[in-house]
Structures are given as structure tokens and as C-alpha cells.
Amino acid sequence: MLKPSDKWTWYYDDSEQHLMLDLGDNMVFRTNLARKLIVECAIGINEFSVDDASAYMTYKEQIALLGLSEPKQAELTLYCVAAKRFHKPVQPKSWFFDSLSDGQLKPEEGDLIRLNNSYSDGYFIVLEVGESASLCASVNLEAFWLNSAKCLEFGQAIKVMHDRIQLCNHHFHVQSISMVG
Incomplete structure (x- = not known):
């Protein structure tokens, strides 16, 4: 499973039209957050913060209980961290x-x-x-x-x-x- 790093960087990719996470070592994760779903501060470069790392560990611990494959666990954990930090405020549905x-x-x-x-x-x-x-x-x-x-x-x-x-x-x-x- 991935381990959070202060070298990770969030950025919005115009060609992908999604928020991305640069994991270093030529690895990039494409989140499920399209432009219309993210707050304005997500456009540009944002460091993977201490709060992101804390949320990552919280979600990772719970997601490990679900019986998903390790790649699916990592994918879901990163989706969760991205949504917590960058999802636009929305009304309940x-x-x-x-x-x-x-x-x-x-x-x-x-x-x-x-x-x-x-x-x-x-x-x-x-x-x-x-x-x-x-x-x-x-x-x-x-x-x-x-x-x-x-x-x-x-x-x-x-x-x-x-x-x-x-x-x-x-x-x-x-x-x-x-x-x-």
C-alpha cells in the first residue's frame, strides 16, 4: 500500500480535466474529481499536507476492513482524501x-x-x-x-x-x- 509523502503534489490537469496527484517516481493518480466538482484553490499546485496524510491514514484503516484488493484500497483512499480537501461544498441530496x-x-x-x-x-x-x-x-x-x-x-x-x-x-x-x- 502507498505511504503518504510530503513530496506528493495535487494539481489540476487541463488535458485530463480532473484533479491529479503526482506521487513521484513517474507515478500520477487521476482522481474522480472533474473541474465542476472542485473548489477554486484546487486549480494550480497544492502540496500533500499533514492534514491530507492524517485523513489518508484514517480512511486507509477503515477501508482495509472492506475486503478490497490492495490497489482498490489505495484508489478509494486517495479518492476520499481528494474529496475531503477539494470537493466543492454541496447541499445534501x-x-x-x-x-x-x-x-x-x-x-x-x-x-x-x-x-x-x-x-x-x-x-x-x-x-x-x-x-x-x-x-x-x-x-x-x-x-x-x-x-x-x-x-x-x-x-x-x-x-x-x-x-x-x-x-x-x-x-x-x-x-x-x-x-x-
Whole structure:
């Protein structure tokens, strides 16, 4: 798995029309953030910050529980860090999801959650927590259908009200049990 480095650099690539991350050693990662999804400060050169490295470690730890291949884990982790830092502020799009709680739930960054609707049922990771809504990214390898015409692909982010979220960290944590005889 990749290890964060202060040599990494974010930049927007006009030819790719996406935010990119230069990992050094002639390796470049293309994020899933197109121009219309990023904040203005993402245009230009931005260093991979200490906050980016901290978010990377938070997401990496949780994503490791999902049973994805190592390359998919790295891809999803970098999508999450990019979205946390550079995704434009958006309004919640909760109408796409069924209510799963009373809304009193306050998730934390890195929590694994479940969202569902009449088209899909899947898992997401919390990227940024707000007062009543959180920015989350899909961890599903298959498309998560929002309606009959629109879907979220692996790693794509959406903001959702907390009453639509069901915490699912416990589904992924493996408890070791010692047998005493």
C-alpha cells in the first residue's frame, strides 16, 4: 500500500480535466474529481499536507476492513482524501435515500455507513461531518443507483442528511475470540 509523502503534489490537469496527484517516481493518480466538482484553490499546485496524510491514514484503516484488493484500497483512499480537501461544498441530496434513523446519529470521519433506496443498498465512508449532514463516498464496486437514470460509481461522493444514515462499523470489525479450556 502507498505511504503518504510530503513530496506528493495535487494539481489540476487541463488535458485530463480532473484533479491529479503526482506521487513521484513517474507515478500520477487521476482522481474522480472533474473541474465542476472542485473548489477554486484546487486549480494550480497544492502540496500533500499533514492534514491530507492524517485523513489518508484514517480512511486507509477503515477501508482495509472492506475486503478490497490492495490497489482498490489505495484508489478509494486517495479518492476520499481528494474529496475531503477539494470537493466543492454541496447541499445534501437526501431525497435519493430512505430514512434509516431518527437523525440523532452523529457519525465520525471514517465511519462506515449504509444507505439504501428502492434501487440500491450499499456502503459508504464518511468523509466530512456536518451538523445534520455528512459528505460520504461510495465504497461499492458496483454502481449505486440513485434513481433509474443516475448512479454513484466507486469512490464518488454525495452529501446526505444523518437521518438517512445507518452506522455499520460493526459489520466490518472482526473480533478475535480466545477459547479457554
